[in-house]
Amino acid sequence: MITRGLGLLLVASSMLLSSLASADNPFIVVASTTSTEQSGLFSHLLPAFTKDTGIDVRVVAVGTGQALDIGRRGDADVVFVHDKAAELKWLGEGNGVTRYPVMYNDFVLIGPKSDPAHVDDGKDIAVAFRKIAAARAPFVSRADKSGTYSAELRLWKDAGIDIAKDKGPWYRETGSGMGPALNTAAAMNAYILSDRGTWLNFHNRGDLHIVVQGDKRLFNQYGVMLVNPAKHPNVKKDLGQKFIDWLVSPRGQQAIASYKIDGEELFFPNAGSDS
Secondary structure, eight states, X not given: OHHHHHHHHHHHHHHHHHHHHHHHSOEEEEEXXXXXXXXXXXXXXXXXXXXXXXXXXXEEEEOHHHHHHHHHHTOOSEEEESOHHHHHHHHHTTSEEEEEEEEEEEEEEEEETTOTTOOTTBSOHHHHHHHHHHHTXXXXXXXXXXXXXXXXXXXHHHTTOOHXXXXXXXXXXOOOOHHHHHHHHHHHTOEEEEEHHHHHTOOOOTTEEEEEOOOGGGEEEEEEEEEOTTTOTTSOHHHHHHXXXXXXXXXXXHHHHTOEETTXXXXXXXXXXXX
């Protein structure tokens, strides 16, 4: 009994010390998109980064616009998002230091197998959007400040449609992240624009599948930026830069490329590109 009690005490002490050590680990806050988290990428990537560096990462997963707002207020050390135009504007305002391309994937148009707008297996996303609007087929929009929503608005514009004027009951605005918006689309048998990574990791598909893919306008680039420490002295610039350097290093790029679902790669590293 004495031996057993001592063993239990040692186990408990070890767990406590481990917990305290974890609490003492240096950490950074990364404001990022819902797609990097809901695709499962961060669950794959961050343990490798922490193992290599001893730095923990606390993620705030929101739409790209909200992530940039968090960085603008100095409430994160790093932003990792996917809307290049918004990122460059954010940098131009003095909110960040340098933008580093990290990886890309693409957007896909998801729709029901019944395909009321007759867009299945199309290659031209603007044509598909015009057909959906003409048919008044159910369409779910994130309608938030995300990179995906910004891409959707660009695509409606490319299709020659002023969605602010043309939307009706067929156009459902959710104001939610990618996963919840996909759940809404599955429940409604509706069309929706999604990043491929979140779609591949999404399990509640119902009658939905990919109906349009491959158009070059569906390219989806991700960039990472350190929040400007000159503007926000609380920013952990050294730790944040270590995270960025790791992401764009051969080790980080390989870790990104190795994340797959059913053998399909979700993100393609392209650090050093001009994207």
